[in-house]
Amino acid sequence: MHEVFTPSERELARARDLVERFEKADSGVVLDERGQMVDEAVIRQARRLLAVPS
Numbered sequence: 354m355h356e357v358f359t360p361s362e363r364e365l366a367r368a369r370d371l372v373e374r375f376e377k378a379d380s381g382v383v384l385d386e387r388g389q390m391v392d393e394a395v396i397r398q399a400r401r402l403l404a405v406p407s
Contacts, residue, residue, distance in 0.1 A: 360402050368399035 360368070367386075374383045375396045385391050 360405060364402065368402045371396060371399045372403065 371383070371385060371391055374385070375391070375393075381393050383391050
């Protein structure tokens with residue numbers, strides 16, 4: 354069960370990338386690695402993912 358709910362390294366790397374992009378941005382909206390718009394709600398989700406103990 355722990356395996357199923359533990360974020361993969363890929364998910365964690367994407368979350369780190371999104372948070373980093375957001376923190377470097379001058380606005381509340383950034384683009385992800387695919388060029389899709391990401392807003393603050395997605396960033397909050399990424400931060401929650403990174404806060405989960407491994």
